[in-house]
Amino acid sequence: MPENLLPTGHRRIEQMRMQGIVKKFPGVLAVDHVDFDVKAGEIHALLGENGAGKSTLMKILYGLYHQEEGHIYLNDQSVVIRSPNHAIQHGIGMIHQHFMLVPSLTVAENVALGMKSSRGLILDLEVVSRRIRELSEIYGLQVNPNSPIWQLAVGEQQRVEILRALYRGAALLILDEPTAVLTPQEVDELFRILNQMTADGHALIFISHKLHEVLAISHRITVLRDGKRVYSIPAESATKEMLAQMMVGRPVVLRYDLPPIEPGPALLRLERVSATSDRGDEGLKNISLNVHAGEIVGVAGVSGNGQRELAQVIAGMRSITAGRIWLNNDDVTNHSPAAMNQHGLSHIPEARMTDGVIKNFTVAENFVLQNHGRKPYAWGGLFMNFRSITRQCKTAIKDYEIKTPSHETPIKSLSGGNIQKLVLARELSRQPRVLIAAQPTRGVDIGASEYIHHRLLEERTKGTAILLISEDLDEILALSDRIAVMYEGAIVGEVKRDAADVRTLGLMMAGSKVTV
Amino acid sequence: MAIIRHFLNTSKLVNISLNITLLLLAVGAALVVGSVMIMLMDADPIKAYQALYEGAFGTTNSRAETLVKATPLLFVGIGICVAFRGGVINVGGEGQMIIGALAGVWIALSLDTVPRFIENVPINDFPQITVVTLSLLAGFVAGALWGGIAGVLKAYFGVNEILSTIMLNQIALQLMNYLLNGVLLDPEQKDRVNRIPKTARIEEHAKLPRIDWFSDTPTRLHAGLIVGLVLAVVVYILLWRTTLGYRIRAVGQSDRASRYAGINVKRQVLYSILISGGCAGLAGAVQVIGLQYRLQTDGSAAGFTGNAGFNGIVAALFGGLHPVGTIPASVFFGALLIGAQSIQREVQVPASLITTLNGLVVIFVVSSQIFIKRLTKRRASVPPQPTPAAPKSLSALQEEVAK
Numbered sequence: 024m025p026e027n028l029l030p031t032g033h034r035r036i037e038q039m040r041m042q043g044i045v046k047k048f049p050g051v052l053a054v055d056h057v058d059f060d061v062k063a064g065e066i067h068a069l070l071g072e073n074g075a076g077k078s079t080l081m082k083i084l085y086g087l088y089h090q091e092e093g094h095i096y097l098n099d100q101s102v103v104i105r106s107p108n109h110a111i112q113h114g115i116g117m118i119h120q121h122f123m124l125v126p127s128l129t130v131a132e133n134v135a136l137g138m139k140s141s142r143g144l145i146l147d148l149e150v151v152s153r154r155i156r157e158l159s160e161i162y163g164l165q166v167n168p169n170s171p172i173w174q175l176a177v178g179e180q181q182r183v184e185i186l187r188a189l190y191r192g193a194a195l196l197i198l199d200e201p202t203a204v205l206t207p208q209e210v211d212e213l214f215r216i217l218n219q220m221t222a223d224g225h226a227l228i229f230i231s232h233k234l235h236e237v238l239a240i241s242h243r244i245t246v247l248r249d250g251k252r253v254y255s256i257p258a259e260s261a262t263k264e265m266l267a268q269m270m271v272g273r274p275v276v277l278r279y280d281l282p283p284i285e286p287g288p289a290l291l292r293l294e295r296v297s298a299t300s301d302r303g304d305e306g307l308k309n310i311s312l313n314v315h316a317g318e319i320v321g322v323a324g325v326s327g328n329g330q331r332e333l334a335q336v337i338a339g340m341r342s343i344t345a346g347r348i349w350l351n352n353d354d355v356t357n358h359s360p361a362a363m364n365q366h367g368l369s370h371i372p373e374a375r376m377t378d379g380v381i382k383n384f385t386v387a388e389n390f391v392l393q394n395h396g397r398k399p400y401a402w403g404g405l406f407m408n409f410r411s412i413t414r415q416c417k418t419a420i421k422d423y424e425i426k427t428p429s430h431e432t433p434i435k436s437l438s439g440g441n442i443q444k445l446v447l448a449r450e451l452s453r454q455p456r457v458l459i460a461a462q463p464t465r466g467v468d469i470g471a472s473e474y475i476h477h478r479l480l481e482e483r484t485k486g487t488a489i490l491l492i493s494e495d496l497d498e499i500l501a502l503s504d505r506i507a508v509m510y511e512g513a514i515v516g517e518v519k520r521d522a523a524d525v526r527t528l529g530l531m532m533a534g535s536k537v538t539v
Numbered sequence: 540m541a542i543i544r545h546f547l548n549t550s551k552l553v554n555i556s557l558n559i560t561l562l563l564l565a566v567g568a569a570l571v572v573g574s575v576m577i578m579l580m581d582a583d584p585i586k587a588y589q590a591l592y593e594g595a596f597g598t599t600n601s602r603a604e605t606l607v608k609a610t611p612l613l614f615v616g617i618g619i620c621v622a623f624r625g626g627v628i629n630v631g632g633e634g635q636m637i638i639g640a641l642a643g644v645w646i647a648l649s650l651d652t653v654p655r656f657i658e659n660v661p662i663n664d665f666p667q668i669t670v671v672t673l674s675l676l677a678g679f680v681a682g683a684l685w686g687g688i689a690g691v692l693k694a695y696f697g698v699n700e701i702l703s704t705i706m707l708n709q710i711a712l713q714l715m716n717y718l719l720n721g722v723l724l725d726p727e728q729k730d731r732v733n734r735i736p737k738t739a740r741i742e743e744h745a746k747l748p749r750i751d752w753f754s755d756t757p758t759r760l761h762a763g764l765i766v767g768l769v770l771a772v773v774v775y776i777l778l779w780r781t782t783l784g785y786r787i788r789a790v791g792q793s794d795r796a797s798r799y800a801g802i803n804v805k806r807q808v809l810y811s812i813l814i815s816g817g818c819a820g821l822a823g824a825v826q827v828i829g830l831q832y833r834l835q836t837d838g839s840a841a842g843f844t845g846n847a848g849f850n851g852i853v854a855a856l857f858g859g860l861h862p863v864g865t866i867p868a869s870v871f872f873g874a875l876l877i878g879a880q881s882i883q884r885e886v887q888v889p890a891s892l893i894t895t896l897n898g899l900v901v902i903f904v905v906s907s908q909i910f911i912k913r914l915t916k917r918r919a920s921v922p923p924q925p926t927p928a929a930p931k932s933l934s935a936l937q938e939e940v941a942k
Contacts, residue, residue, distance in 0.1 A: 361801030379796065
């Protein structure tokens with residue numbers, strides 16, 4: 024095999040260099056004179072908070088955006104990348120955070136999708152399948168070319184995405200938050216594949232905000248903040264604390280000390296609760312769970328194992344088929360969301376943009392979504408008291424450090440973190456007895472996440488019973504007194520804070536019953 | 540473009556005036572395209588538009604006629620604002636108008652030609668204000684209930700309201716035809732061989748007064764317009780100052796978030812179509828007691844409504860789904876409809892050209908809305924960011940960590 028070829032038979036990209044890249048959006052300098060490079064056989068991690076410019080930079084490399092200034096060099100030759108198709112022709116591939124696969128088609132069909140067939144208009148899936156098997160062999164990517172996508176687990180679907188990129192001749196691969204949807208074990212498997220690829224001469228760019236993963240897999244790390252390159256550093260000389268600080272621009276606490284609290288009475292009780300999911304199968308199976316006053320119970324699990332249904336059932340948004348639910352010792356089984364609110368429940372929904380706020384309403388209007396008809400926000404339940412709404416909302420904006428031009432700004436023009444802070448402010452202002460926080464910091468930058476965590480801990484001190492549902496294991500471990508793990512709609516185990524570690528939780532998330 | 544975007548960012552007032560400018564531009568563009576069509580018919584577009592303007596605004600009488608035409612559009616349009624804001628596509632304005640007119644005329648006539656409204660109390664004993672108020676109220680309630688049928692079907696049985704309201708239009712029409720040939724038929728027509736399906740004329744006591752204080756010559760302009768203006772303000776307050784309006788708008792924007800917040804979504808859907816149907820019902824009642832003084836049909840819905848049940852939707856959209864904005868929008872479409880007749884007279888082009896012109900205006904206005912949305916979206920997609928801090932050197936950072 025000639026020196027400059029990959030095992031796939033495509034040419035290597037010895038070096039990719041982006042120099043002085045500038046990208047402006049109206050009013051914002053999204054990417055500000057950034058240099059970035061990656062070599063064959065290396066994983067270069069791109070680290071940064073939301074809005075730091077890392078995906079904008081990669082979209083420029085993949086031909087989705089065009090830079091205003093600066094150049095891209097492949098093997099020291101200046102190139103202009105006009106479109107994703109053009110990027111693929113140059114050997115650049117991208118694995119998106121959300122998979123671009125057609126669920127009803129097979130692996131081979133998905134790989135062939137949008138490609139020219141070797142036999143003109145006739146699709147030759149035999150050739151495609153053979154090639155997929157070859158590639159699987161080389162990189163240790165076990166996938167059956169004839170399985171339909173919907174039958175595959177998330178980790179396998181990701182392998183199909185990687186296969187597709189390799190099939191198209193990607194020598195440089197951009198991975199956008201590839202671990203977000205994986206269990207810790209699947210992450211290990213992915214890392215093994217990535218290491219194999221670099222050993223074979225591929226160049227990889229790894230986008231993430233999970234520090235331990237970045238430290239584990241990459242050779243070099245570049246941190247972006249506010250569109251600027253803050254620093255590039257070899258992975259072996261970096262530490263978590265340092266990277267976090269470079270991302271945020273100030274020192275960050277990664278672990279919280281939970282002051283010991285004597286848990287009070289069980290304010291939220293679920294007894295053998297079952298419910299049907301949207302797909303029509305059993306979304307929740309026999310769930311029994313207690314959350315006591317002054318306690319944070321974490322619910323861990325890989326996305327789609329019933330966490331969403333669990334939150335909805337408690338919020339009164341999904342009726343249950345069996346079992347009972349108590350709030351504050353009142354039986355609220357299959358009560359309406361309004362009734363749940365009245366029993367002292369607050370809820371930070373997982374899909375904050377569709378369930379938590381009304382996008383086209385102003386910040387102030389969103390602030391009174393539940394209580395708009397009560398004192399002091401309304402007169403006699405009929406007329407809105409905007410003076411009072413404005414006053415309370417302004418206080419909340421100040422207290423919760425919500426960055427917004429004014430209380431009359433439509434909420435959709437705020438950043439994710441600020442929208443979440445408003446939801447939090449609203450839910451906590453209602454002085455809940457029980458709080459459900461579903462994915463409270465998903466898509467929220469480190470600074471705001473830290474703030475939200477502190478507020479949750481404060482609520483814990485106040486004696487609120489908190490159910491924290493999160494796919495971020497670090498978050499679960501940092502905040503929870505107890506951790507329940509969900510798998511396929513059931514709780515497979517419960518662990519005390521002191522006994523929990525990533526490995527055991529990971530095994531439980533994959534469905535094994537572990538006795539601790 | 541940058542300037543426009545800057546304005547979009549700055550103030551609400553500028554935002555509104557930009558909206559109006561764009562609307563006028565859209566209308567202008569529609570007129571330009573329309574003039575090409577007029578030229579294709581070998582007519583002079585300048586003359587045609589002159590005739591249109593003269594016909595709609597040239598004389599006292601034409602101005603009054605424009606407002607007369609605008610009145611039902613205004614009522615229906617105000618109702619549409621409520622329905623659409625609540626996420627209910629009410630296209631049953633025609634049927635609701637008819638039912639409202641039937642109820643209004645029944646009250647107005649209950650003097651002697653139909654079963655007594657109150658036994659042994661002749662309507663002549665009631666003062667005019669009472670009779671008029673009662674028949675307007677009847678029109679509102681009847682229209683609301685008629686819309687409410689579609690509302691219950693949508694909220695509690697998941698029936699698409701576009702289908703049900705269209706169907707209810709047909710039922711309302713045939714109900715009118717049936718009643719006008721039966722119990723509501725003018726007694727004078729009863730013995731004739733070729734009956735004209737119409738009610739008797741309503742008494743003076745039951746009429747909405749004409750507005751005649753602005754000219755010496757009598758016109759057909761009636762107090763219904765004033766009722767409409769008041770209704771616009773009332774509905775504005777309802778939508779943006781009351782908790783009911785807040786809930787209706789919340790449900791219209793996002794029924795999921797509303798449900799999570801504990802709002803009874805079904806009930807708000809029902810309320811919004813009840814109010815909307817009521818406004819259309821008022822339009823029907825006002826047409827009868829303010830303008831025609833009797834209910835008469837040629838067998839079609841448009842024969843009575845003049846398509847106001849549909850044109851009102853266009854007026855509401857043109858007015859930005861805002862009840863106060865619907866006022867000038869209704870006048871504008873009223874003017875187009877009145878002016879159409881004189882175009883036909885003066886330059887010999889078919890009046891249906893105006894229907895086309897109407898359509899053009901709608902298309903251009905809708906696309907200008909998309910234009911505005913795109914401008915705002917681009918602004919929204921880039922969240923405001925703090926000014927970037929100067930990057931710290933690694934050694935400085937390490938020092939801080941060490942501390």
